[in-house]
Amino acid sequence: MTDADWLSYSLSDFLMFGPEVFLRLFVRINQDVWPWQAIAVVMMVLIAGLLVRGNTAAKRAILLLLAAAWVWSGAGFLMEYYGPINSPATWFGWAFILQGSLLTVAALVCPWERTARRAAQRWQAGTGWLVVTALLPFLVVAQTGNWQSLALFGITPDLTVAASVPCLLMFPRRVRWVFLLLPLLWALFSMATLWALGIRLMLVLPAVTLVLAIAGFRFSPRPAQSPG
Amino acid sequence: MAIRWSRRQFLAALAATGLSLRVPALMAAPGQKAITRAIPSSGESLPVIGMGTWRTFNVGGDEQLVAERTRVLKTFFEWGGTLVDSSPMYGSADDVMGEALDSLDAHDKVFSANKIWARDGSATGEQDSTLRRKWGIERFDLQQIHNLLAWESHLETLKQMKADGDIRYLGITTSHGRRHSDLARIMEQGPLDFVQLTYNVLDREAEQRLLPLARERGIAVIANRPFQGGNLFRRFQSESLPGWAEEAGCSNWAEFFLKFIVSHPAVTCAIPATTRVEHMEENMGALYGRLPDEQQRRRMADYVAGL
């Protein structure tokens, strides 16, 4: 194909499905998973509680919960539901499972430095994370007008990724990029898809990921001062 | 009291009795005959409105949407349509088409058109057999090379498949006005039964070379993107039809766009795609009634260009 041929394509020419089919993926998975959404909610509350705790054991547990969320949304939403209408979603599904495996390994082997967060800061981080992770799913409901399309953490990829990125900041900067790469790629893919589908409101989800991931490449947690 | 039924009411009543699929084309439009064109290489006649499946039939495992698309296909057959075009490039469209044909028990009603879309020139037979399995048919009526991809080797295999009776017709496709000179070269060389290209009231490049060449070489033409992927409705639907549209046989924009295409003497059929039964009904309206003549066609193109 010549350059001129490529230029004659628009983003929407690569899209093989319409917004109706895409938005129904959320309804379908919720109908099929019901009532196990409760597990996703419990996972969210646990992660928030562990963020408040903030010790080494809590960090390991957070990573294990995130790992489960990546594998669940990758093998479920991406490979079972989204993949049949959009093959790159299947490839992302495999990448999500790989990310989940890496997070599990990191949870088990990573030596954690203590960071200098006071209890009040940890409390803010935990509740802030929970409020945002609980509110973002309603963006999809606002888009569709159907409460069954609630896009929960652990079940749907955009929420899983957006909610994971702030937690990934616990990694020291030199290894953090390994875990931020896939969120970044996903956010770009998701934004391009939503843009081409004309689903503007939901663009907030990958945009949150994008901003947090870019910030994550720069931000360093302060190490704890040794007393005395 | 005499009851007068519109064509749509008549069909709705038939559908309600479950009768319509058993006596489809005859009942599609009482008192009217579907407009058909002969495939030049065989003389077999084809209704001038077919249907596409790009985007519209890629609904994955969504049973609710599969049922809705099945109703669209049912409406298509009820109105006397036969040619359905798909491609392995269209995600789950082939699986969905297979499910829909199964539930309508309509394998013998369809003029099945599919495509070979593989960089590997030796994958022709394998892809054809995968697609046949998905559709639940013994052979495709028409097998086309999608967007000229690896066309030399696929064409050789398709010729052999046609000689062996594994397909009935062979063809090649392009769209969006791309690679017209390559296509012209292939049309001049090879024995093609069909070409598929983009032609609509705004995209008329094919009129320059490809359509006259198709006539000269006796190649049937399928016009894809008849609504420019839906853009024509987005741009013009809010405008009113010209006063003389009825004279040209067009009672709505769908008929206007489609009849413009199929009234070109080189065009065999147009393949609009839709997700909605009411749109399918509008589109199939173009299969009946008068077609615009040459002068009216010019007026149609000028009218749209002037909007």
Ligand SMILES: NC(=O)c1ccc[n+]([C@@H]2O[C@H](COP(=O)([O-])OP(=O)(O)OC[C@H]3O[C@@H](n4cnc5c(N)ncnc54)[C@H](OP(=O)(O)O)[C@@H]3O)[C@@H](O)[C@H]2O)c1
């Ligand atoms: N290279 C190739 O081989 C190639 C390339 C392009 C296309 N094709 C074939 O050509 C077929 C047609 O092209 P296409 O699907 O790109 O575009 P198209 O048929 O020009 O337009 C489809 C769009 O028009 C809308 N539409 C249909 N009927 C309507 C009506 N009566 N009123 C209002 N809107 C209506 C549909 O929306 P609704 O769902 O809301 O009705 C859909 O969004 C494809 O499906 C495919 O089979 C082949």
